[in-house]
Amino acid sequence: MAISRITAVLQSKCPRCRVGKMFDGPVYGLRKQHMYEHCPHCGLKFEIEPGYFYAAMYVSYAFSVAEVVTLGLGTAMLTHSESPWLYVVVLFAAIFIFAPFNLRYSRLVLLHYLTPKVRYNPAYQDEQAGENN
């Protein structure tokens, strides 16, 4: 059964087969996040070109701006505070807390939505179905 692109992104799956995982382990944990070099299922090399994930910084930047603006406005509306220290503390905490999320999902969004070279190919997904039966 085909899984949707958004489900594949949320589950950190490979953009080509949507079966193999791109990352080992959960987003949040005590261990550093580990990204596989190649898809464990179809063998796609995730870093398509050397330094390819520098482009993920643009996606990560967009995530960070969205998070900071949302939390800044949320803090202002909830507390009505004019103290800059409250905003400094809240926003730095948010940047720190969202960093692992931004790392993982910026790369996933880059590969799933912004890389025309990498396309979903259901043939790779069906390979596993054959192996399991």
Ligand SMILES: [Zn+2]
């Ligand atoms: Zn794959």
